[in-house]
Structures are given as C-alpha cells and as structure tokens.
Amino acid sequence: MSQLSFEFPDNSVKQFDDGITAEDIAKSISISLGKKAVAGKVDGKLVNNQEPLHKGGKIEIITGDSQDGLSVLRETAAQILKMAIANDFKNIQFGESEADEDGFFVDTDKPETQISVDQLSDLSKSMEKIIKQDLPIKVVELSQADALKLVDGDAYQAELIKENTIDGKVKFYEIGDFKSIAEGAVLASTGKVKIFKLLSVAGAYWQGKSSNPMLQRIYATAFNKQKELDADLAKRKEAHERDHRVIGNELDLFFVDPKVGAGLPYWMPNGATIRRTIERYIVDKEVAHGYQHVYTPVLANLDLYKQSGHWAHYREDMFPPMDMGDGEMLELRPMNCPSHIQIYNHHIRSYRELPLRIAELGMMHRYEKSGALSGLQRVREMTLNDGHTFVALDQIQEEFQRILKLMVEVYNDFDIKDYKFRLSYRDPENTEKYFDDDEMWNKAQKMLKGAMDELGLDYVEAEGEAAFYGPKLDVQTKTALGNEETLSTIQLDFMLPERFDLHYVGEDGKQHRPVMIHRGLVSTMERFVAYLTEIYKGAFPTWLAPHQVKIIPVSQDKHGDYANKINDQLRQLKIRSSVDTRAEKMGYLIRDAQTHKIPYTLVVGDEEVNGNSVSVRRYGEKNTESESLDGFVNEIQKDIASYSRNE
RNA sequence: GCCGUUUUAGCUCAGAAGGUAGAGCAUUUCCAUGGUAAGGAAAAGGUCCCGGGUUCAAAUCCCGGAAACGGCUCCA
Structure with missing residues (x-):
C-alpha cells in the first residue's frame, strides 16, 4: 500500500496509508482530538471526516468549535434544509447553497408559487424530523450522465453538475434517498445538527447575474450550542438598534419624506449640527494640508459630461438631462471631477503649482435604483468630501502616500479602526464598461499596488470594482447590518486629463500632461454621518454631539x-x-x-x-x-x- | 430595477368577519416645587400610504401605483 505524506500546522510531517481518513489521522494524534474532529482540511480544502484520502499535503484537523467547524455544521444544516424542502415541495429546483461566517443559505426555484416566510416554521419542523432520524450522510460518486439524469428537469442543478464534474464524475451527498451535489464537507449524520434557525426569505439572482432569473433564497444559521444561537440572535437585534435609521429617528437627526422624493434626505437641526461640525473640521484640515477649497455648480451643460465620458459610461446612474427648450441641455452632476477640471483649466498652470489640490464639499445627484436606497447610506443627493490633485507623473507615488497619511490622521480623529483596504481594478472580462486603453489601466493598477506595497499595508485586490476612468484604493467598512461599503477612496486617473486636454508648463518650457488623483476622505456627508452614528451607537463624542x-x-x-x-x-x-x-x-x-x-x-x-x-x-x-x-x-x-x- | 414582506396619531404598535378606529410614549393645560433614569389629572391629535373598482356603505375586498424594510444586482 502506498504512503501519503501530510504536513501539520506545526510543520511536523507524518506518513499514513493511502485511503486514510481525516478522522483516523485525528485519532492518531490524540483520542480527544479524534473526538472533537468534525472534518479535515487538506491544502486549504475542507474534506469530510470519513472521506478516504488519496493525496497528501498540508493538513489541518477541524474541530467543531472552530470557524471552519461551524461552516461544516452549517453546510450539513443546509443539506438537511434542502432535503426538507425536497420532501415538502414537489417540482422544486435548487440553485446554489452556501455556508459562511454569518450562517447559510439555500436557493430554490418553484415555477408557480415561491416559498414564503410563513412556510419557514413548517420547514423547521421537517428539518427537526430529519435530524431526529439521525440519518447517515454518505458521499457517493456518480458519472456525469447519471447525475444529470438524477436532476432531470432542474436546469440549475444540471449547470452545477457541469461545474463540479471532475474526471467525468460528480460527488453527491446521500441522505436516505435524497441526493445533493457535494461541496465542502459535512458531518457524519443528520443528528449531529441540533441548533439551527431559519431566518428569512429573500430574492437572489441565479449565479449573481441580474440578467438571470431570480431564485428564492432562504437564510438560516446553525450553531453547536443554544447559547451561541441566542447570542447570535441578540447580536442581530443589537445591530438593528445600532442602525443609523433607528437612531436617526430617535435622536431626530434626519428624515426622508416619500412625498418629496425617495433618497432625498432632510437634515434636522441635530443631524445638521453633526454634519456642520464634520464639514468645518475637514475643510480646515484640508486647507491646512494645502488643499484649495472651491464652490462649483451642481448643474452643468450636458456637453461637459459628454466630454468627460460620464454620459457614455455612467448614464444609467445620472438623472435625465433637463431640456431648456432652446437647445441647451442641463445636467445634474453625478460627480465633481469635471467641475474641478474647469477650475484647473481656468488658468495656464505651471509645474511650480503641482501638486495642485482642489477640494470641495461637492453636492452631486445620482439616480440610484429604488431598491438600493437606504437611509443616509445610499441616497440620490449627496455631498462628497471631494478633492482632486493634479500632479506630474513623477509625483504620483508621493502624493498618493500623502493622501493616505492624511486619511489615517483623520480616521484617528474620528476613532475609526475597523476597516480594510481594497485595491479595485477593472474587470478584465468586461472592459467595455471602462475607458478603453489597456496600457493606461495596466500602468495605473501597477502604480497603485506599488505604492501600497511600498508602505507595507495589507490590502485585498478586487476585479471589477474600479471607477470607469481608473483603478481605486477603497477603504471598506461594514454597516451595522454587516453590509460592506466604501468609506474613503483614492483613485488614479490618466483618462480625464487626456479627455480635457489638460496641460501644465514644465521646467523645460514645454507643455506636459498632468495626472489626476481623485480622493474622498470622509466620504459623503450622508454616508459618513450614517457610519459614525452606527459606530458610536448615537452616543456622539462631545465635539460632534448636537447637544453637548x-x-x-x-x-x-x-x-x-x-x-x-x-x-x-x-x-x-x-x-x-x-x-x-x-x-x-x-x-x-x-x-x-x-x-x-x-x-x-x-x-x-x-x-x-x-x-x-x-x-x-x-x-x-x-x-x-x-x-x-x-x-x-x-x-x-x-x-x-x-x-x-x-x- | 428584481424577489419577498410591510404601510393605522409626532414615535412604537394594537385593532378592524365591510358600518369612518385604540393603547403607551411624546405634545398642550392644570395640580404637584423637586437632589440624579418616567409624580398625578385632563385635553388635543387620524385622508387607517395614494389612485381607481366592487358595494347602500371601503380603513377593511379587488386592481394599479408609491414608499419603507430584508435580500439580490449596483454603489460614495
């Protein structure tokens, strides 16, 4: 029998017989670990505890109380939910299901009537029954042809089978006579899942594409102990109490009146005081750091946004132009950059002026989709702490780092700690959404990454998150309800200077093209006040408190x-x-x-x-x-x- | 925009088998004049989201729309 070599987290290496299971490996280490083990992780991939292993590698034993252990528990609960749904509803189809740090979900599609919230309690009972029977969960391998026959009539499953076919075979979980495509790892039997709760029903596009049909998604969660579930539910409730919309109402900060317009918030005196304090703070701060603050109009001739490319690339987020009847078309601006370009272009600029930093609390309007609106976090009229610095090519790195330093300073003043950096690149699969210049994109993306690496900062990289004119460094935070959002952003832009034919006179007396850096430090006033309300839970530090x-x-x-x-x-x-x-x-x-x-x-x-x-x-x-x-x-x-x- | 749920007093919510509604808090007035988280009483307050239909009668039933909420997609 051949031997497999496994490397453990402590770097020790051990040999085992081919076909050994994660459970047996755990037992070989200690009896107690054998008892606690719920799955294995080989080269970063979760494997079932009882699954015979045929390849060595880096191995980790997953215990029930770890984050991975919770995922395994939830994956198991998801399979039980699927089986309950399959039992209770005829002709139901399954989309994807997933277990993550918040819980798990299962997507379903039912041609006539969808699963509704009212049916969750019945589904829970069906799950309880399956759990009580303590059915063993086996992993079986089917040929792709057999697998496709099994899910006959379920186009989503057929698609998933094709994605999950390896060497012509697909793994399935088998619980009684129910079979479901296997991904990740599950517990040995249904009885091992005890504490779960079905939370809500929501719509979700098949494969996350808005052009695809919408499926019904059931959100749920599972834990090892009742106490943990209770704590989780309490946390969800606490999150609701922290929600800026709830506090905004209690403390009389702002309101939105549907009669006047969705996404058009009114700032009550209390909210206005907080906002004014932030505005004064940030303007003073920026002026002290060499920014020149300006005021520019929220309306401009549509031609400005044709020249900038907004009309071509950003139109669906813009309010329709106003036809003034004499051939003039006016547009509510969706961004401030073209306005600041006008400021730049109003004079002939010298290299001595660079970096030229133009800033404004710039009001802009974006026609956000109705379903995206949310309190002050997503609105249709917003005022951005906007700034554009115009730099020479060789000043990019330094200016970028200056901005980042200023940002961190500001974050300290607001005691903002929980955030992460994201380098946002264009989507290489979908380049028509962006300005078309591969060389520029590659150069700009490389420069951003280089600057971050030089500062030694941690970041994640995300394709498809760039602005249409350039890549960004985004600062990602989470709302009270756990949704990720962008707070600050620094963006590198070679395109707009090109489009507007910007120049400066260099030391050599010749004309040169500047580069623009777009940056927002404290986001829009709307989003920032929402964010602060949530992190402070409405107990604003004295300097911001409406009533001190x-x-x-x-x-x-x-x-x-x-x-x-x-x-x-x-x-x-x-x-x-x-x-x-x-x-x-x-x-x-x-x-x-x-x-x-x-x-x-x-x-x-x-x-x-x-x-x-x-x-x-x-x-x-x-x-x-x-x-x-x-x-x-x-x-x-x-x-x-x-x-x-x-x- | 899409899927689901919801919309009743300033706020949080009851209720209404079709006969135009109620509580607590807040507000106003009166009494009480007090030492660190709710003193008492009374009054006032409603287009039951909007529009249309059915009906003797619609806040309730039907149709359409809007907005909010939970998600998805999109985003500062």
Whole structure:
C-alpha cells in the first residue's frame, strides 16, 4: 500500500496509508482530538471526516468549535434544509447553497408559487424530523450522465453538475434517498445538527447575474450550542438598534419624506449640527494640508459630461438631462471631477503649482435604483468630501502616500479602526464598461499596488470594482447590518486629463500632461454621518454631539437664574448648551437627557449656587461629580479639542 | 430595477368577519416645587400610504401605483 505524506500546522510531517481518513489521522494524534474532529482540511480544502484520502499535503484537523467547524455544521444544516424542502415541495429546483461566517443559505426555484416566510416554521419542523432520524450522510460518486439524469428537469442543478464534474464524475451527498451535489464537507449524520434557525426569505439572482432569473433564497444559521444561537440572535437585534435609521429617528437627526422624493434626505437641526461640525473640521484640515477649497455648480451643460465620458459610461446612474427648450441641455452632476477640471483649466498652470489640490464639499445627484436606497447610506443627493490633485507623473507615488497619511490622521480623529483596504481594478472580462486603453489601466493598477506595497499595508485586490476612468484604493467598512461599503477612496486617473486636454508648463518650457488623483476622505456627508452614528451607537463624542450640555435646575424658580447664567457662559464659548425649563421632576429631566445621549448633564441647586459649582453627570455613567464651574469648563473644552480620539 | 414582506396619531404598535378606529410614549393645560433614569389629572391629535373598482356603505375586498424594510444586482 502506498504512503501519503501530510504536513501539520506545526510543520511536523507524518506518513499514513493511502485511503486514510481525516478522522483516523485525528485519532492518531490524540483520542480527544479524534473526538472533537468534525472534518479535515487538506491544502486549504475542507474534506469530510470519513472521506478516504488519496493525496497528501498540508493538513489541518477541524474541530467543531472552530470557524471552519461551524461552516461544516452549517453546510450539513443546509443539506438537511434542502432535503426538507425536497420532501415538502414537489417540482422544486435548487440553485446554489452556501455556508459562511454569518450562517447559510439555500436557493430554490418553484415555477408557480415561491416559498414564503410563513412556510419557514413548517420547514423547521421537517428539518427537526430529519435530524431526529439521525440519518447517515454518505458521499457517493456518480458519472456525469447519471447525475444529470438524477436532476432531470432542474436546469440549475444540471449547470452545477457541469461545474463540479471532475474526471467525468460528480460527488453527491446521500441522505436516505435524497441526493445533493457535494461541496465542502459535512458531518457524519443528520443528528449531529441540533441548533439551527431559519431566518428569512429573500430574492437572489441565479449565479449573481441580474440578467438571470431570480431564485428564492432562504437564510438560516446553525450553531453547536443554544447559547451561541441566542447570542447570535441578540447580536442581530443589537445591530438593528445600532442602525443609523433607528437612531436617526430617535435622536431626530434626519428624515426622508416619500412625498418629496425617495433618497432625498432632510437634515434636522441635530443631524445638521453633526454634519456642520464634520464639514468645518475637514475643510480646515484640508486647507491646512494645502488643499484649495472651491464652490462649483451642481448643474452643468450636458456637453461637459459628454466630454468627460460620464454620459457614455455612467448614464444609467445620472438623472435625465433637463431640456431648456432652446437647445441647451442641463445636467445634474453625478460627480465633481469635471467641475474641478474647469477650475484647473481656468488658468495656464505651471509645474511650480503641482501638486495642485482642489477640494470641495461637492453636492452631486445620482439616480440610484429604488431598491438600493437606504437611509443616509445610499441616497440620490449627496455631498462628497471631494478633492482632486493634479500632479506630474513623477509625483504620483508621493502624493498618493500623502493622501493616505492624511486619511489615517483623520480616521484617528474620528476613532475609526475597523476597516480594510481594497485595491479595485477593472474587470478584465468586461472592459467595455471602462475607458478603453489597456496600457493606461495596466500602468495605473501597477502604480497603485506599488505604492501600497511600498508602505507595507495589507490590502485585498478586487476585479471589477474600479471607477470607469481608473483603478481605486477603497477603504471598506461594514454597516451595522454587516453590509460592506466604501468609506474613503483614492483613485488614479490618466483618462480625464487626456479627455480635457489638460496641460501644465514644465521646467523645460514645454507643455506636459498632468495626472489626476481623485480622493474622498470622509466620504459623503450622508454616508459618513450614517457610519459614525452606527459606530458610536448615537452616543456622539462631545465635539460632534448636537447637544453637548443640558443644565437642569433643581427648582426652576430658585435656581433658574444660575442655570441661565452658566448656559450663557457656555454658549459664549461656542459650547452647545441649553437649560431644561420644563416643569417636570428632576428624575424625569435627567432620564430625558440620558436617553438623548447628551454627553454632560449639569444639575444645579442650592449647593451649586452657593459654591459657584456644578454637579456633573456624564452620559452613560451613574456617578455624579461636583466640580467648580471653571473646572468643568476647562474639562469640556479639553474634551471637545480631543475630537473622538481614544488615546 | 428584481424577489419577498410591510404601510393605522409626532414615535412604537394594537385593532378592524365591510358600518369612518385604540393603547403607551411624546405634545398642550392644570395640580404637584423637586437632589440624579418616567409624580398625578385632563385635553388635543387620524385622508387607517395614494389612485381607481366592487358595494347602500371601503380603513377593511379587488386592481394599479408609491414608499419603507430584508435580500439580490449596483454603489460614495
């Protein structure tokens, strides 16, 4: 019998007989590991615990409590769900199914009526039955022809079979008389899945292409322990409470009125205060870093966007042009770059001016698809913290790194930590979506990657995520609900300078072509406020909080004057303070200040009037502290000056 | 845009077998004048998302539309 050689995570290498299973390998290491093992991972691919191995390689033993172990559990639960669906519904077809870090899903298609949310509880019961029977799950191999016969009439399965055929054969899971295409690894029997929950039903395009038919997707999750499921459900609930739309409503930050228009938010005074604070901060910051802030019109002649290429490549995201009746067509701008190009082009530029940094809080309009709109995260009118630097070829690297450094500085001020870099390239399969110049694309993409590598930063690479005019470095964050979104972005652009025939006069007295770097640091005001609301859970750091101080007199009659005096003094210092004059009990007013997440609540009564002091209660704390008025003013000013930093 | 669900007072939600609706909180007024998370009472507040149809009668049934929500696709 031939021998297989396996390398373990600790780099030790052991020999086993051909046909050994992951389970037996685990047992050979220790009895306890043998018990805990649920699957193996050979060269990064999950394999069933009982599957005979015929190839050596790097091996890992997967235990039930690991992330991979959870995937195996969920993959098993997905198979049980599929079997339950197949039992309960006739003529149902299956699309893809997948297990990931959040749970698992199964796609189905049923010609007449789709599976609805109401049927989830019945499906759960059917799954319970299958689990109770503790049916063994076997892996069987069928020839492609047999496999296709098995799924006769299910075009999706037929497609998947073709994708999964290796050497003319396809692996299937077999549970009783139910068979389903095998990918990844599953547990040995249905009884090993105990804790699961069917969560929701949603639509999903077959193979993720919007030109394909839409299938019904059932989302669900599974865990080893009830406690873990409970914790997960609690986390989902907490995420909902953190959702900027929920907090935005509670704290009266913004609203959207369908009568006026979807995706066109109204900023209430509280939200407007937060936004104004951010705007002032970022404009000051950029000016200090050599940016020249400008204002440019949100409307422009359509010809501008024909020249820029937006009309050709970006039209479906643009509002239809306004026909002015005299041959003039006006367009609401979807991006600010052409506007800033006009600023650049207004003078003859010298190499001495480069890098020329033009910035604006630029309002733009994009006709987002109705289904994509979401609170302040996805809107149709937005104001971008936009900036374009015009550089000479040999300045790209340095300017790129400068921008990145500035970005990190800004992130620190807002205490933003949870993000990752993504290099976004064009889709090589679908180049007609982009400006057509292979050489430019390759050059720009290589330059971006080179700059990131030189800084030694971690990033992921993603094809098909570029802007139509160039590749990007995107900073990806997650919303409360776990959806990924782009916050900041730096984009390299050789195209627009070409299209608008931009020049600068070089040291040699000749004309040269500049390169543009598009960059957004704090995203759009809409998305950024949404993001901050979620990471702070509505408890904005003092510098951003719409109401920074609430003063509560113990008795309106006796202490109202003192409260007003403090209030005036704080307002003189530009601190957002107010006195609660409502004729309510103190406890009520304090509760109100706390539920509105106001950073500082000051209670003033006889003691404070006599001692020229204040009783300070900070948001979220039960303790109060008596401080001199001067001491408090000093403290809050320091607090505001420190932004959101958490050092 | 697509699939599914939803839309009732400022907010969170009940309810309505077809006979024009209710709670809590918020608001206003009155009483209570208080020391760190809800004092009491009363009042006011509704095109039951919009349009059309069926009906003696529609908030409820039917058709169409809009918006929101969960996803998919797309994206700052």
